[in-house]
Amino acid sequence: MRPTRSAVPLAAVAAAVALLVSGCGGGDDGDGKSGKIDGAEDAGKKSPSAESSSPGKEDAPGDFRTSDIELPDDLELVFDWDQPSDPDKAAALDGAADYMRALMHGTVEQDPKDPVLAKHVVPLHTAQEYATNLIKMDVKKGHTVTGTDRYYRERIGDVVDGKLAEISFCIDQSKLFSKDIKSGKVLRTEENASSYMRFWLVMEKSENAADPWRARTFEFEGKAVKQCKG
Secondary structure (H helix, E strand, O other): OOOOOOOOOHHHHHHHHHHHHHHOOOOOOOOOEOOOOOOOOOOOOEEEOOOOOOOOOOOOOOOOOOOOOOOOOOEEEEEEOOOOOOHHHHHHHHHHHHHHHHHHHHHHHOOOOOHHHHOOEOOOOHHHHHHHHHHHHHHHHOEEEEEEEEEEEEEEEOOEOOOEEEEEEEEEEEEEEEEEOOOOOEEOOOOOHHHEEEEEEEEEOOOOOOOOOEEEEEEEEOOOHHHHOO
């Protein structure tokens, strides 16, 4: 299988951006699934990442529980995931976690071209488009983020061609809020259907083994209450 260009249209990226913003301080518009992820046709054999590593390996390579991406003290990303024993799956999951951290870092820095984000995306694909457009929207509104973003119920597909893996997970943003940068006011919203989403990311292994797996394409399902709540 040879990856081709992304099949997810920019309109779907914009819809996902609107939905994520609504989940942390906006309205309640937008839902649905963006469409088929291109580049992972054979990666759909999902298996839960329940293969946990042995204790005491928190600092092992490819460990999503550690990161050098720094975020403000008032912003917490919680990854309720199991650490895979397979090294490629572990590295792919680590890359997915750092993609979400890098997205938040770009928002905090108010920089759609944040070099931290650039390190964790494959250029010219929807994972980059999504993150960039989300950050641009926050910059336009003068908003940053505060609170807790929780990631859980992860599933990892088989590694395809030694370099692609599809990862899906739930996101709970019921305790994540937008914050006006000038006033410092937190734009709190009540928990609603838009607080819950499910993401699918295709992660791509870098040619340089020392570099992280990067996010290539994404797919989302909004208002994923049935899949992600309870």
